[in-house]
Amino acid sequence: CCRGGDGSWEDWVTRRLSRLVPLLQTFTAWCNSHLRKAGTQIENIDEDFRDGLKLMLLLEVISGERLPKPERGKMRVHKINNVNKALDFIASKGVKLVSIGAEEIVDGNAKMTLGMIWTIILRFAIQDISVEETSAKEGLLLWCQRKTAPYKNVNVQNFHISWKDGLAFNALIHRHRPELIEYDKLRKDDPVTNLNNAFEVAEKYLDIPKMLDAEDIVGTLRPDEKAIMTYVSCFYHAFSGAQKAETAANRICKVLAVNQENEHLMEDYERLASDLLEWIRRTIPWLEDRVPQKTIQEMQQKLEDFRDYRRVHKPPKVQEKCQLEINFNTLQTKLRLSNRPAFMPSEGKMVSDINNGWQHLEQAEKGYEEWLLNEIRRLERLDHLAEKFRQKASIHEAWTDGKEAMLKHRDYETATLSDIKALIRKHEAFESDLAAHQDRVEQIAAIAQELNELDYYDSHNVNTRCQKICDQWDALGSLTHSRREALEKTEKQLETIDQLHLEYAKRAAPFNNWMESAMEDLQDMFIVHTIEEIEGLISAHDQFKSTLPDADREREAILAIHKEAQRIAESNHIKLSGSNPYTTVTPQIINSKWEKVQQLVPKRDHALLEEQSKQQSNEHLRRQFSSQANVVGPWIQNKMEEIGRISIEMNGTLEDQLSHLKQYERSIVDYKPNLDLLEQQHQLIQEALIFDNKHTNYTMEHLRVGWEQLLTTIARTINEVENQILTRDAKGISQEQMQEFRASFNHFDKDHGGALGPEEFKACLISLGYDVENDRQGDAEFNRIMSVVDPNHSGLVTFQAFIDFMSRETTDTDTADQVIASFKVLAGDKNFITAEELRRELPPDQAEYCIARMAPYQGPDAVPGALDYKSFSTALYGESDL
Secondary structure, eight states, X not given: OOSSTTOOHHHHHXXXXXXXXXXXXXXXXXXXXXXXXXXXXXXXXXHHTTTSHHHHHHHHHHHOOOOOOOOOOOSHHHHHHHHHHHHHHHHHTXXXXXXXXXXXXXXXXXXXXXXXXXXXXXXXXXXXXXETTEEHHHHHHHHHHHHHTTSTTOOOOSSSGGGTTSHHHHHHHHHHOGGGXXXXXXXXXXXXXXXXXXXXXXXXXXXXXXXXXXXXXXXXXXXXXXXXXXXXHHHHHHTHHHHHHHHHHHHHHHHHHHHHHHHHHHHHHHHHHHHHHHHHHHHHHHHHOOOOOSSHHHHHHHHHHHHHIIIIIHHHHHXXXXXXXXXXXXXXXXXXXXXXXXXXXXXXXXXXXXXXXHHHHHHHHHHHHHHHHHHHHHHHHHHHHHHHHHHHHHHHHHHHTTHHHHHHOOGGGSOOHHHHHHHHHHHHHHHHHHHHHHHHHHXXXXXXXXXXXXXXXXXXXXXXXXHHHHHHHHHHHHHHHHHHHHHHHHHTTOOOOOHXXXXXXXXXXXXXXXXXXXXXHHTOOOOOSSHHHHHHHHHHHHHHHHTHHHHHHHHHHHHHHHHHHHHHHHHTTOOOOSSOTTOSOOHHHHHHHHHHHHHHHHHHHHHHHHHHHHXXXXXXXXXXXXXXXXHHHHHHHHHHHHHHHHHHSOOXXXXXXXXXXXXXXXXXXXXXXXXXXHHHHHHHHHHTTOOOOTTOSOOHHHHHHHHHHHHHHHHHHHHHHHHHHHHHHHHTOOHHHHHHHHHXXXXXXXXXXXXXXXHHHHHHHHHTTOOOOSSHHHHHHHHHHHHHHOTTOOSOEEHHHHHHHHHHHHOOOOOHHHHHHHHHHHTTTOSSBOHHHHHHHSOHHHHHHHHHHOEEOOSTTOOTTOEEHHHHHHHHTSOOOO
């Protein structure tokens, strides 16, 4: 810069030096705060450090170490050697000195000297500051922000303008020593007063020298950052005891948070387990209630209620059961990772208890459905038999109407010989007719017996009616026998008989019976369940129709006999009585019944064709269901096998595996409509009362169970990966280590069963560098490891147990002793702690958590309200109350 012009060289130097004045003041005060301990002071940094003696002394005080002996000569070389010894010591502490040489310090270069002092401050006053894994400037700034956060009008964002109003300095002091500052009386618009108040209090009560000037800070647009940092670092070190307490409090809060979260998870498990067990307890009696209903409609309603249970009520409980198992596994993993004992649920609420209850539920469920279908089938059979009984009974009762009166009639006492013969023949025809009806009576009795055996609800009325028919039949038999004896007694006196009428009667009676049987068969109800059964009925009906031409010829022959009798009577002028004395079966009756048979044949054809159509529809339903089931069943099996392979052959990071599994889970859930379609088809099959299906080996129950197992298996596999991530993150295991563990485990898991036997596990450990060879020392070490990974002596080591062991071997966890040491810091090195101290040092919820659970301290140094933090810390790692 040349003289003259807008500014001179001297002006520039003056401006430059004026900016160094606050820094010189701060650094000088900082150096004197330490040199005072050695009984000396400095007045001018660039002058008093030139010979290197006080510089070496300063380094010894702040480091607590001895430097090489200084040279006491006054020559320049002696001074340079002393300064070099100081600079070498600074460099030995890992500090890289750039452009700072001994010559510049000896020559009194103020800028270089200040740079050197700043380097010393950074290394010995600021560098060791660490808050939540940050260091130096960021750590100091985070500490200031934490301490001043509760104070209004304070917002520390940097080490320059955030401190200009002085409130931040006062807030730091008030936070740690509230009795020294009346913070509420400070005003933001009076920065000089605020700054001077903080500086004076710090110097008087905290032994922090006044390193800054209030007017310089207020009058500067941007206060010097290095000066502010240097001064603030003195506060940090002055309150280092409080910092230790905060560190201890953070450790305690972390441990308590783990316990609180674990207790919350235990309570959630207990509640969910209780709800699920209560639902199972309520549901099983309903499924085991096998009280039959009287009608098909009532049983169909029961079946519909059961379908609602399977479609609506059970699926959410399946999800709850799966989630409960996942929650239990996650909780146990968290307990292991936090060095806590395993969770033992209340009696009767173990996962095994829930699985046993669930198994009982499914057994009851399967038995209930089978009972419903069998009961519906039984009621259907009963209704059919009851209707058949009523039909045959009505036909028989109609036939027997008036027969007793006829058999009791004593008309033979006044009859002529021809009349007697006619009566004998008529009686013989009646006996033939009676014998023909014997089969119907036996059928009625057999149907009644079957209804009794099937426990028909209206058996009483059936039995009463059947007994009445049987009694009447016995009476008819007895009366018939008595009348025959009477007629035969008279027959010896009567010898005239009309052979023609007799022949007609003999042929008309069986033909009439045949027609009645044919009408009865044509109107007979039927029930079938397969297409083969209905085709059998159709074949039998076709065979019956083939006999109709022969029957028609027999009808014409019988009518020809009647016509021949009339012709003979007319040709011989014989006057007939108008009716055949041997039978009541007139040609009109034969023709009428024949016409009835002719009408019933096409009706029977129509009914059989309708049933054939129904059975064809049922066969279509069977084939439709089997077609879908034969796709869904193998698909579920293939997915189960694929999940097994995925759980063994996991590649990539755990997050990649988790993402892949969740995508796989979504693809499984997206397949649910195929199962819903099967449910709809299965409902149609049940509504059609179809009880078997020869086209598939898969039942709806089999597919439901397979689907539920598939959902549960993929959820469990995802949970296993989540627990591995939880283990890896909590224990600091790298992705490479986790992959190495997985690769080693899979290599020795030859059968891909997800567990290693003792010899396989020993080989795996040897591959990872463990000394478990077959000698005394190796066997002892292996037995120790097996007691950790297989405490129940099952002979198998799961991958989760293997990971837990490897994480414990390679990482550290917090312990009860560490927590006790942290509480001791908060208690001021006392053997007990008070509620007031807990509330002051810990967040409110965690402080109250400790107060509620800590036992009173019973030691000889106890005071009123003293709490025993040692037994509390030990209990944190002991057995849970739940």
